[in-house]
Amino acid sequence: MTLRAVQFDGRLVGEMPAGDDFVVQGISRGTGVLDLGRHEIHLQPGRLQMWPNEAFEFAFENYDQRLVQVNRHAVDEIAAERSTTITPARFDHTAQPNDAAMRRWRHTVKLISATTLDRNASPLLQAEMSRLAAVSFLELYPQATIDLPPQLLLPRNAQLRHEYVNEHAHLPMTSTDLATLANLSLRTLQAAFVRVLGISPNSYIRQVRLERVHTELLNADPTTTNVADVARRWGFAHAGRFSSTYATHYGEYPSVTLRRP
Secondary structure, three states: OEEEEEEEEEEEEEEEOOOOEEEEEEEEEEEEEEOOOOOOEEOOOOOEEEOOOOOEEEEEEEEEEEEEEEEHHHHHHHHHHOOOEOOOOOEOOOOOOOHHHHHHHHHHHHHHHHHHOOOOOOHHHHHHHHHHHHHHHHHHOOEOEOOOOOOOOOOOHHHHHHHHHHHOOOOOOOHHHHHHHHOOOHHHHHHHHHHHHOOOHHHHHHHHHHHHHHHHHHHOOOOOOOHHHHHHHOOOOOHHHHHHHHHHHHOOOHHHHHOOO
16 A cells, blocks of 8 residues: 655646556545546545546646555455455445545554554564555445355365464465465355354454464563554554454453453
8 A cells, every 4th residue: 555645736637547556535625626528526625536447637726635555456355355246346436435434444544554654563464454455445435246156165174274374373364375275266265264164264364363362461471561562463453443352252351361360
């Protein structure tokens, strides 16, 4: 994900070629028109707007804007891990996200920005931020869906779950990685996990990492250990969401686990 802030006084007209990223734009001052001369979209201050999927002409005047670019390949990869999506991903750029969706997007962008600028953030956490950007984008705009066909579980998936995931939980890992390792399609892998465990591969990976946090807190010195640091080490960046998930899973907050005698 790339973030840019641009200020410009005067009038700017041009053509934007189709790119390798999805772009979400917001202006706080001035005026802007996308897809000039065709299906024109007039930007509104405070509202988010996705750029068209193809090349388009634009016109801006006396504007302040912020652009968030999300890698198209990353979005396609995350979309493929979901059982009901079509890839390559296609979105309706004319749709207007509601206020709640825009608040979630802005909070997520703020979290990702702060984390990627943190020199102490682990490689695992940095990788999770890249995935979070793609997931957040998928939740911001509507996408075409299809029904998942019936799938069968291959026996070697049990070894994949219990050995590879557990041994590599401290490293960046995705459903795509697991599917490649098992020589399965993403849909087959997804269906297999849901059939046996009732959860998706990504949910299983998060569950294993949550168990590692639990074990580490049980064995840690409460006088020198910070819960947030342990959570971040295992890829949980949002402290409030992590605490709630942990409490739901273990029946107590992580700070209580840490203080156990």
